[in-house]
Amino acid sequence: MYKKILVAARGEIAIRIIRACRELDIKTVAVHSQADIDSLHVKLADEDVSIGPSSPGESYLNIPRIIAAAEITNADAIHPGYGFLSENSEFAEICISCGIAWIGPSPELMRKMGDKALARNLMKSAGLPVIPGSEGEVAGEEEALELCGEIGYPVMLKAVAGGGGRGIRIVRNAGQLVESFHTASTEAKNSFGHGGLYIEKYLDSPRHIEVQILGDGKGGVIHFGERECSIQRRHQKLLEESPSPGIDDKMRKDLLAYAVKGAEYIKYGSLGTVEFLIDSSLDIFFLEMNTRVQVEHPVTEMISSADLIMEQIRLAYTGELLLSQNEIVIRGWAIECRINAEDPKKNFIPVPGEITFFHPPGGPGVRIDSHIYSGCIVPPYYDSLLAKVIVWGSTRNAARKRMIGALDECIIEGVPTTTRFLKAILMNKDFIDGKFDTTFIDKIEIDYI
Numbered sequence: 001m002y003k004k005i006l007v008a009a010r011g012e013i014a015i016r017i018i019r020a021c022r023e024l025d026i027k028t029v030a031v032h033s034q035a036d037i038d039s040l041h042v043k044l045a046d047e048d049v050s051i052g053p054s055s056p057g058e059s060y061l062n063i064p065r066i067i068a069a070a071e072i073t074n075a076d077a078i079h080p081g082y083g084f085l086s087e088n089s090e091f092a093e094i095c096i097s098c099g100i101a102w103i104g105p106s107p108e109l110m111r112k113m114g115d116k117a118l119a120r121n122l123m124k125s126a127g128l129p130v131i132p133g134s135e136g137e138v139a140g141e142e143e144a145l146e147l148c149g150e151i152g153y154p155v156m157l158k159a160v161a162g163g164g165g166r167g168i169r170i171v172r173n174a175g176q177l178v179e180s181f182h183t184a185s186t187e188a189k190n191s192f193g194h195g196g197l198y199i200e201k202y203l204d205s206p207r208h209i210e211v212q213i214l215g216d217g218k219g220g221v222i223h224f225g226e227r228e229c230s231i232q233r234r235h236q237k238l239l240e241e242s243p244s245p246g247i248d249d250k251m252r253k254d255l256l257a258y259a260v261k262g263a264e265y266i267k268y269g270s271l272g273t274v275e276f277l278i279d280s281s282l283d284i285f286f287l288e289m290n291t292r293v294q295v296e297h298p299v300t301e302m303i304s305s306a307d308l309i310m311e312q313i314r315l316a317y318t319g320e321l322l323l324s325q326n327e328i329v330i331r332g333w334a335i336e337c338r339i340n341a342e343d344p345k346k347n348f349i350p351v352p353g354e355i356t357f358f359h360p361p362g363g364p365g366v367r368i369d370s371h372i373y374s375g376c377i378v379p380p381y382y383d384s385l386l387a388k389v390i391v392w393g394s395t396r397n398a399a400r401k402r403m404i405g406a407l408d409e410c411i412i413e414g415v416p417t418t419t420r421f422l423k424a425i426l427m428n429k430d431f432i433d434g435k436f437d438t439t440f441i442d443k444i445e446i447d448y449i
Contacts, residue, residue: 009081014041020309033059035379040371077101086292103316105270113289117198126265128286133200159188160196165235205437206277211259217269240296241335245434271312298390302334333399340384343416352380353415361409365392
């Protein structure tokens with residue numbers, strides 16, 4: 001097994017990786033910016049290395065400094081977590097060329113699935129249903145106008161190298177297209193270093209459901225069930241649950257089979273997620289594949305009793321799946337709420353500051369993944385996520401009630417948070433009845449202030 005892993009991430013996911021390494025008797029190295037010198041992941045790792053100023057470009061996105069940190073600490077592997085360089089194939093290639101193991105899929109697969117248009121065509125070749133759209137990156141506004149006329153409005157402009165809801169625009173008529181194309185391309189360029197866009201037919205009120213898979217890179221793939229991710233705001237997930245309340249057993253069987261089939265076709269190796277949209281006619285469409293651990297992976301861990309990070313590390317070292325599909329038993333229901341440092345009274349603007357008091361929730365079936373503590377500083381340079389509260393219950397309603405209690409117990413003072421907003425969602429009748437889609441937040445009025 002690896003002797004030492006450098007964690008090229010920050011926040012709660014860095015702590016999650018450190019905990020898995022601890023159970024595997026693997027030493028850890030935390031890298032941090034100047035702003036994160038007192039961050040909890042730095043305190044919990046066996047070693048830490050400062051990699052630069054607060055700006056992500058000078059620290060967490062600075063490949064030479066991260067590689068240097070791995071070399072001076074004699075780390076034999078790097079785990080990228082999520083965000084930052086986690087889906088950067090160049091970073092993976094450099095790690096491997098320097099003799100440092102990469103805990104993730106091959107750089108080639110990362111490139112293929114990171115190109116959303118290419119990934120769509122690969123999954124189409126594998127036999128998965130895809131949303132009508134362009135065959136690849138659109139050359140420019142004129143080609144976009146022509147294609148949109150053929151596909152029919154509304155459409156979505158999406159960044160080829162996209163993720164996290166950035167580089168996306170909904171276009172409902174030809175008059176909106178040119179301006180939307182320019183703004184989406186600019187946002188994609190600023191976010192991902194590449195402004196290329198592709199086009200898909202826009203589904204008005206779909207459900208967003210994803211499947212967690214693990215592949216050995218040789219055609220062997222197992223799944224851990226699906227996650228319901230339709231509760232979103234500005235294309236960012238707020239609350240996830242597993243199983244999905246919006247599909248029946250037949251659809252579930254089809255969805256899981258599609259995910260495994262697609263991953264087998266490309267010989268996917270490592271932890272990954274295959275994402276789908278389900279339209280109002282209950283038709284399933286491949287959306288994209290994420291070649292990293294997801295923020296919402298704990299809901300899958302709660303219902304399957306699997307340690308996904310540990311399995312990812314073991315697979316990277318051995319090259320073998322150490323679990324079989326028969327060993328994965330889905331039991332009960334799990335819900336995750338993402339608590340962000342955002343002000344609901346000011347259109348959810350992120351608010352940095354000092355956490356003056358933090359009391360995490362507890363009790364049976366309650367888990368919290370967080371990097372905050374009383375007295376810590378939430379810097380303005382990174383994602384506003386403070387904590388993920390995850391609960392398990394024997395039924396969906398039991399999990400929902402347990403989550404409401406956990407949110408009531410979760411006390412965070414010093415900065416505004418989305419806790420009350422999340423609780424209001426859980427108490428909404430349509431949510432309780434499972435009658436929602438990705439437009440849920442936009443359509444309802446929630447009293448959360």
